[in-house]
Amino acid sequence: MPFEIAVLPGDGIGPDVIGEAVRVLDAAAPGLLRLTEHAAGAAEYLRSGSPLPEATLAACRSADAILLGAMGIPHVRWPDGTEMTPQIDLREILDLYSGVRPCKLYHAADTPLKNYAAGSIDLVLVRENTEGLFFGRKEPRRLDAPEVRDVMRISRAAAERVCRSAFEIARRRRKKLTLVDKANVLPSMAYLRSIFMEIGRSYPDVAAECVYVDAMALYLVQRPERYDVLVTENMFGDILSDLAAGIVGGMGMAPSADIGDRHAVFQPSHGSAPDIAGQGIANPVATILSAALMLDWLPSPETKAAARRIEAAVEAVLADPAHRTPDLGGKLTTQQMGDQVLARL
Numbered sequence: 001m002p003f004e005i006a007v008l009p010g011d012g013i014g015p016d017v018i019g020e021a022v023r024v025l026d027a028a029a030p031g032l033l034r035l036t037e038h039a040a041g042a043a044e045y046l047r048s049g050s051p052l053p054e055a056t057l058a059a060c061r062s063a064d065a066i067l068l069g070a071m072g073i074p075h076v077r078w079p080d081g082t083e084m085t086p087q088i089d090l091r092e093i094l095d096l097y098s099g100v101r102p103c104k105l106y107h108a109a110d111t112p113l114k115n116y117a118a119g120s121i122d123l124v125l126v127r128e129n130t131e132g133l134f135f136g137r138k139e140p141r142r143l144d145a146p147e148v149r150d151v152m153r154i155s156r157a158a159a160e161r162v163c164r165s166a167f168e169i170a171r172r173r174r175k176k177l178t179l180v181d182k183a184n185v186l187p188s189m190a191y192l193r194s195i196f197m198e199i200g201r202s203y204p205d206v207a208a209e210c211v212y213v214d215a216m217a218l219y220l221v222q223r224p225e226r227y228d229v230l231v232t233e234n235m236f237g238d239i240l241s242d243l244a245a246g247i248v249g250g251m252g253m254a255p256s257a258d259i260g261d262r263h264a265v266f267q268p269s270h271g272s273a274p275d276i277a278g279q280g281i282a283n284p285v286a287t288i289l290s291a292a293l294m295l296d297w298l299p300s301p302e303t304k305a306a307a308r309r310i311e312a313a314v315e316a317v318l319a320d321p322a323h324r325t326p327d328l329g330g331k332l333t334t335q336q337m338g339d340q341v342l343a344r345l
């Protein structure tokens with residue numbers, strides 16, 4: 001029986017990059033998946049009044065995995081002016097606590113750093129997705145108040161599970177895990193660090209260390225080759241994952257997976273990129289690699305083998321720096337980039 005995949009193309013460049021990922025999935029995993037599209041996003045809000053309709057949510061709950069493009073249209077907001085973020089709502093509703101963001105350099109030409117060859121940067125950032133400094137994101141906006149506070153919530157349960165998932169990932173890779181925190185200043189971060197060290201005692205085969213977030217911003221630029229897996233709270237992860245994407249070619253190259261105990265959403269790290277939407281020039285690599293993460297996560301040797309095939313095809317395409325979309329100085333359209341991957345498959 002094929003795995004049921006709920007596909008949510010969303011807004012902006014979402015449908016374009018999802019289109020290429022779907023073509024790649026059809027070619028790499030024939031008969032293994034049943035892909036069904038569902039509406040969500042800011043355009044869906046304009047149409048139906050909800051950016052995440054009940055029917056879509058129900059389909060996501062019953063699917064084996066969810067493949068998402070990007071969501072958001074700049075001027076489409078809630079009446080109080082806040083941005084519509086159904087993709088973040090989905091993480092919270094489905095309890096997708098572990099935000100897994102692999103960053104790999106495929107060609108020296110893609111990094112702004114000097115003297116980094118293909119494969120020399122290869123790290124995974126694990127972002128806690130359910131609390132941290134995003135905890136108060138739904139609080140009302142009180143722009144006329146004399147002061148406003150945002151709460152950084154670190155709960156033992158959420159910290160334990162995200163640390164455990166990061167140790168598990170490190171165990172399957174180069175066995176090195178770095179907690180990124182601010183334990184020298186914030187009590188919540190000292191708490192997170194103590195839980196991280198505690199969980200680490202069950203993983204004696206993984207070398208665990210802690211680095212302050214400001215230092216990590218420096219080290220990711222100066223010596224990213226030293227890192228294997230990083231784990232951090234929600235907001236630090238939000239910021240550092242863009243920085244990490246920047247050293248391997250930008251948002252168009254950065255896949256991601258939001259994983260819980262029962263559900264998982266796979267989507268590129270980037271947003272709907274309104275500045276290039278509708279032009280057919282978005283880089284589909286992040287989404288194609290996210291589709292490979294999905295195949296790897298599904299519990300079947302066949303899908304895992306298909307994931308390897310997609311990764312190898314992407315690697316072969318990117319070995320030639322002429323195969324690039326305009327975000328990386330190339331001339332290929334979204335579809336031509338997809339064609340290249342399909343040709344290798």
Ligand code: ATP
Pocket residue numbers: 013017071072251252269270271272273274275276281282283284286327
């Ligand atoms: P969000 O807040 O939803 O993450 P954002 O507003 O931070 O989104 P993005 O939509 O990710 O930003 O876009 C940031 C920049 O990166 C834009 O200039 C955009 O054009 C570029 N970009 C993002 N994704 C891609 C892509 N797949 N291909 C090419 N350029 C991209």
